Every structure is written in structure tokens, then in C-alpha cells.
Amino acid sequence: MSDSPSLGFDTLQIHAGAQPDPATGARQTPIYQTTAYAFRDADHAAALFNLEEVGYIYSRLTNPTVAVLQERIATLEGGAGAVCCSSGHAAQIMALFPLMGPGRNVVASTRLYGGTITQFSQTIKRFGWSAKFVDFDDPEAVKAAIDEDTRAVFCESIANPGGYITDLDAISAVTDAAGLPLIVDNTLATPYLCRPFDHGATLVVHSATKYLTGNGTVTGGCVVDSGKFDWSASDRFPSLSAPEPAYHGLKFHEALGPMAFTFHSIAIGLRDLGMTMNPQGAHYTLMGIETLSLRMQRHVENAVKVASWLEADPRVEFVTYAGLPSSPYHDRVKSICPKGAGGLFTFAVKGGYDACVKLVDAVELFSHVANLGDTRSLIIHSASTTHRQLTPEQQTAAGAAPNLVRLSIGIEDAHDLIADLDQALARATA
Incomplete structure (x- = not known):
């Protein structure tokens, strides 16, 4: 079946990248649980290793099950190609790896998942990056932060944990003028709610662990390339524009055009970093994506109902959900996420930190876990968990202040979710 862009999202989320198995006729994509693949002959092996022919060599690099997932996500995002890896954090390193070098920096939003802030502020220093x-609500501040050593700009389409919507059009205007790639973490929106490439993004990253899989069973990540950035326009990105010694001087962008970033991420990124997605994990994620649009619709519907109820409750100071008319990000929903503001947001509990902790301990239907994007509704106090490693100032800037509780709204009956929060709030604020 053709993965034509004219096909609807609901069709592509089921069919893109997949064909009946040629060996058995199996209609569902098989789990190719194999390490290596037999070559036809010596010339075939040499062609594969020289990147002269596309095929399978070793499952650290490529695997047929993972390949279907890569094509499906790339198709849904409207990208040229994609590379799946072992986690969302791995995807972020994979996205930066071909772009960065010692002494180079990335300009990043203050409103990011706490683990991403730690990865960017601490761990990448070991590579010589910074x-x-x-604040990405101020495009001029983004512009001012860019210097001659900047190699990428990074943000989330819907920011974790507050559910803030980034003005991708304004930020991409800044990156275009600077000749830099814009990397957008689209985990919370998924391509059903937002397609960052339509707003000028260069690369999209996902934690496939979350909404794409949707059932809390596996970890995974993905990097999608728009295929539109000119990596050879300057000498800033030698990994993609200059001769590659490991491939006899091959210039990835010159030779592979729109697929340069994708092939580099496989041939060098996965080869040397080894952050590979396993085929069974890819299978679970493929199963999840088949119902992505249906789940996202329900996540959004439930989030609106729960957020509206919380906003009207006297035990709650405020709610950050962008789907509420009171949100300063409400107008951006129409242009950036026209199908809804997602299923994640925070709310402030009167009584502060102590009341938040009591609330988390009092829920019965919500699950207290460090995850999001599950079919089940989830709750966590970010300041004492996912953002605990940050300073109080960083927590507040990230939208994870001590008086805030984060909710990931699932697809249960909204009335049941509200009832659970009602009894938990009563116990937390008594």
C-alpha cells in the first residue's frame, strides 16, 4: 500500500510502512527477533557496508520491525526519515550528536521535562557541549542567546509538566534567520495534535514510551528529520557536509540529500552510540500507534472536563491547562495544536507542598507513577520527583513549582476521575 500523504491520519497510523510479510503472508508486522542477517554474497555485504545499498546488516543498526515503526512515525509527522532508539533521552542525544562538538551549545527552553534539563545542563558537559x-515565550531572548557556537535550538511543542504551548512559528522564524536547526520534542502532542514540521521545525524527537505506545509497557525514542534543512549551507555541520573518514570520504548531505541526517544517525549514531530500540519494543509501539487518534481524542476530551472542574474548585488556586479559555496559551492551541491541547497539565493546591504530597497519597484511581501518556490516568508531584534535582528557581521556571501537582489524564470515564480527585482533595486540604 502506498503511504500517500493524501491518505487520512487514521489510515496511515494503521498502514504506513507495513506490508504483509513476504515470507509468510502475516498481516501484522512480525517481531524479527534476530541479531544478524545473511548476505547474498560478498559483493552484497560490501555494498551494504559502503552505504551503496539499503538493507539489513546487524540489529544494532537496522531491524525490519523497527524499520516499519520508523517509516510509520516519519509518515505521520510528514518527515523524510526517522531513526528509532532505546528511549526518549537517547533520541535527544541522537538528535544533537551529528550537530554538536566540543565548545558548541544548544539554546533550550526553560520549560522542559526535568530529566531533559538535567541532561542538557549537566550530562552533555561531558561531551564538551553546553x-x-x-524563556521561549520571548523570541527576542532566544535570538539574543544564539551565538557563533550555537548549533541547535530545542523546545517542546507542549511543555512538560505545565502543558504550555510553544509558538513554534515565532521560534522557527528566529532559527531560520540564524541558519540553525529547530529541534522540537513532540512527545506530549504526538503528530495527531501537532506537526512541528508544518511550523518550521527541522527535527522532531519523541519519547515513544508515552502517547505513541500509550500503554506503559516499553521505553523507546525516535528522531524524525524533515529532510528540508541545508546542512551544506555553512561549515557549521561538518558531520553531515564534510568528508566522513569512516566511509572513505563520503559527504552525507551531498550524497544522500534529504536522507542525510537519517542515514548518518544509523550509520554512525547507532553504530557507535549503540542506543538501539529492540524489535519487541517496536512491535508494542506499532500496536499503540494503530489507535493513536482515538486515544488522543479521548485524552483531550477528558482533560478539558477534569481541568474545567478543577479550575472551579475552591481548593485549587489555578490550573495550567492550555485548553481552558483562561490560559494565556489558549489562543496558540488553535494554530499549533488545532485538535486539542493534549492530556497533561498541572494545578496548584491550596496548602502548598504538604497538601500536594497528601493529595498524591490520597488518590485511588489515579496511579502515582513517573510516567505520562498512558491510557490510565497518572499523578505525580513534580517538585519532589521528576524535577527534584532542580533548584527552586529552575522548578518554577520549568512549571514544576512546589505547590503544583501534574496530571496525565487517561481515557477512563471523566466522572470517575473527577470523583477520585474530589475525595483526594478533601483529605489533602482537611
């Missing part, structure tokens, strides 16, 4: 954190 990050500058800026």
Missing part, C-alpha cells in the same frame, strides 16, 4: 536556557 546549553543556554531561555
Whole structure:
């Protein structure tokens, strides 16, 4: 079946990248649980290793089950190609790896998942990279933070944990003028709610662990390339524009055009970093994506109902959900996420930190876990868990202040979710 862009999202989420198995006729994509693949002959092996022919060599690099998932996500995002890896954090490193080098920096939003802030502020220093954190509600501040050593700009389409919507059009205007790639973490929106490439993004990353899989069973990540960035326009990205010694001087962008970033991420990124997605994990994620649109619709519907109820409750100070008319990000929903503001947000509990902790301990239907995007509704106090490693100032800037509780709204009956929060709030604020 053709993965034509004219096909609807609901069709592509089921069919893109997949064909009946040629060996058995199996209609569902098989789990190719194999390490290596037999070559036809010596010439075939040499062609594969020289990147002269596309095929399977070793499952650290490519695997047929993972390949279907890569094509499906790339198709749904409207990208040229994709590379799946072992986690969302791995995807972020994979996205930066071909772009960065010692002394280079990435300009990143202050509103990011706490683990991403730690990865960017601490861990990447070991590579000689650095990050500058800026309020992305101020495009001029983003512009001012860019210097001659900046190699990428990074943000989330819907920011974790507050559910804030980033003005991708404004930020991409800044990156275009600077000749830099814009990397957008689209985990919370998924391509059903937002397609960052339509707003000028260069690369999209996902934690496939979350909404794409949707059932809390596996970890996984993905990097999608728009295929539109000119990596050879300057000498800033030698990994993609200059001769590659490991491939006899091959210039990836010159030779592979729109697929340069994708092939580099496989041939060098996965080869040397080894952050590979396993085929069974890819299978679970493929199963999840088949119902992505249906689940996202329900996540959004439930989030609106729960957030509206919380906003009207006197035990709650405020709710950050962008789907509420009171949100300063409400107008952006129409342009950036026209099908809804997602299923994640925070709310402030009167009584502060102590009341938040009591609330988390009092829920019965919500699950207290460090995850999001599950079919089940989830709750966590970010300041004492996912954002605990940050300073109080960083927590507040990230939208994870001590008086806030984060909700990931699932697809249960909204009335049951509200009832659970009602009894938990009563116990937490008594």
C-alpha cells in the first residue's frame, strides 16, 4: 500500500510502512527477533557496508520491525526519515550528536521535562557541549542567546509538566534567520495534535514510551528529520557536509540529500552510540500507534472536563491547562495544536507542598507513577520527583513549582476521575 500523504491520519497510523510479510503472508508486522542477517554474497555485504545499498546488516543498526515503526512515525509527522532508539533521552542525544562538538551549545527552553534539563545542563558537559536556557515565550531572548557556537535550538511543542504551548512559528522564524536547526520534542502532542514540521521545525524527537505506545509497557525514542534543512549551507555541520573518514570520504548531505541526517544517525549514531530500540519494543509501539487518534481524542476530551472542574474548585488556586479559555496559551492551541491541547497539565493546591504530597497519597484511581501518556490516568508531584534535582528557581521556571501537582489524564470515564480527585482533595486540604 502506498503511504500517500493524501491518505487520512487514521489510515496511515494503521498502514504506513507495513506490508504483509513476504515470507509468510502475516498481516501484522512480525517481531524479527534476530541479531544478524545473511548476505547474498560478498559483493552484497560490501555494498551494504559502503552505504551503496539499503538493507539489513546487524540489529544494532537496522531491524525490519523497527524499520516499519520508523517509516510509520516519519509518515505521520510528514518527515523524510526517522531513526528509532532505546528511549526518549537517547533520541535527544541522537538528535544533537551529528550537530554538536566540543565548545558548541544548544539554546533550550526553560520549560522542559526535568530529566531533559538535567541532561542538557549537566550530562552533555561531558561531551564538551553546553546549553543556554531561555524563556521561549520571548523570541527576542532566544535570538539574543544564539551565538557563533550555537548549533541547535530545542523546545517542546507542549511543555512538560505545565502543558504550555510553544509558538513554534515565532521560534522557527528566529532559527531560520540564524541558519540553525529547530529541534522540537513532540512527545506530549504526538503528530495527531501537532506537526512541528508544518511550523518550521527541522527535527522532531519523541519519547515513544508515552502517547505513541500509550500503554506503559516499553521505553523507546525516535528522531524524525524533515529532510528540508541545508546542512551544506555553512561549515557549521561538518558531520553531515564534510568528508566522513569512516566511509572513505563520503559527504552525507551531498550524497544522500534529504536522507542525510537519517542515514548518518544509523550509520554512525547507532553504530557507535549503540542506543538501539529492540524489535519487541517496536512491535508494542506499532500496536499503540494503530489507535493513536482515538486515544488522543479521548485524552483531550477528558482533560478539558477534569481541568474545567478543577479550575472551579475552591481548593485549587489555578490550573495550567492550555485548553481552558483562561490560559494565556489558549489562543496558540488553535494554530499549533488545532485538535486539542493534549492530556497533561498541572494545578496548584491550596496548602502548598504538604497538601500536594497528601493529595498524591490520597488518590485511588489515579496511579502515582513517573510516567505520562498512558491510557490510565497518572499523578505525580513534580517538585519532589521528576524535577527534584532542580533548584527552586529552575522548578518554577520549568512549571514544576512546589505547590503544583501534574496530571496525565487517561481515557477512563471523566466522572470517575473527577470523583477520585474530589475525595483526594478533601483529605489533602482537611
